[in-house]
Amino acid sequence: YDSEPFGKERDAAIKKLACEAGVEVTVRISHTLYDLDKIIELNGGQSPLTYKRFQTLISRMDAVEVPAESITGDIMGKCRTPLSEDHDDKFGVPSLEELGFDTEGLSSAVWPGGETEALTRLERHLERKAWVANFERPRMNANSLLASPTGLSPYLRFGCLSCRLFYFKLTDLYRKVKKNSSPPLSLYGQLLWREFFYTAATNNPCFDKMESNPICVQIPWDRNPEALAKWAEGRTGFPWIDAIMTQLRQEGWIHHLARHAVACFLTRGDLWIGWEEGMKVFEELLLDADWSVNAGSWMWLSCSSFFQQFFHCY
Incomplete structure (x- = not known):
């Protein structure tokens, strides 16, 4: 559904x-x-x-x-589809090179796709000893801003990881630790x-728009294509903001506090440019950009909807 x-x-x-x-x-x-x-x-x-x-x-x-229980070979029994020897040639996923992309200079994928990778990351996520001990928010440090091998958001977004499986794994672990x-x-x-x-x-089909959106405050944002482009390309001259946007373009992911910082900078904090423009950039570049979550987060961080403290900037 x-x-x-x-x-x-x-x-x-x-x-x-x-x-x-x-x-x-x-x-x-x-x-x-x-x-x-x-x-x-x-x-x-x-x-x-x-x-x-x-x-x-x-x-x-x-x-x-x-x-639902994981599907195993025993469950499937003999219910198998015969595969021809050239199956992978006909139906395999093409490489970037085969699709015509220039891959020279590209680093290795930070977020390998698939359910197997998602489940491996889930186990790592649950094994973090300091977090498991007290179930508290992890403290921020420089490494927190880097892509983590326990990160799960792109896998939830694409359905590689079941949200219900994640929910019950958390529940089981909490009960085990907390008796x-x-x-x-x-x-x-x-x-x-x-x-x-x-x-x-x-x-709300207009959830990703300001106009005709019944829950969104109508704010007279500025239109400044040059400033928007500099923000999106990491050329504002503000090192913190530019580093975040550079990481976003290179890796397709940034820490949630980094998202707060660049969203605040673009909208109510500095440039006074509409949240819809930032949402479109995130939609293009973020691997975990859910339509609902992306639009909702931008409305929230720009103080256009939901509850947010206007003068609370990152």
Whole structure:
């Protein structure tokens, strides 16, 4: 089930075609922890616009559904599709060179794709001893700004990692360390903020725009293509901002505090350029740029929606 407006429109068209062809369509909720429509129904038909209200609503929801068991060879038995010897030649994923890209000078991939990599990273994430001991936020240091081998956000974004699997792995680990005590909602912060923005966006096709967006403050932002280009290309002259944007272009990822810094700089902090422009750059360059989360984060950080302290800049 795709909860985002364009996904729902696409899926409705597919279901219509399937119905006309006599094909039964089964829809499962798997990209989010909860049924977003039920959250909205519980809130009187409106999406909750504060994280506190969102937490109150989900605390009254049914428990998150346990993820399905991993598929093994024993489960599949003899249910196998015969493959021809030239299968990989016909259906393999082409390399960048085969697609015509110049790869000279490219560094190795910081974020290898796939479910196997995602599950390996999940185990590393859960094994971080200092974090596991107290379940506290890790302290910031210089290395925190670098891409981590325990990073998971691109894998959640592309469905390489099940959000429900992540949720229950966290739950099991907490209970093991804390001797079966019930985990607090704060344990699932990364997942729940994602869920919050998904809920806010699901019935709002203008969620990624300022105009015609019922939850967005209409701010007379400046239009300055030259300043926007310098920001996007890491040429502002501010070393901290330029380093962040350079890393974004090279690696497709930046730390969440770095995202806060460049978003604040572009919008309310320095350049006074509309958040939509920054969102488009992130949409192009970030590997983990969910439509809902990306737009929601930019509205939040620019003080255009949700709750944010205007003078709190990174």
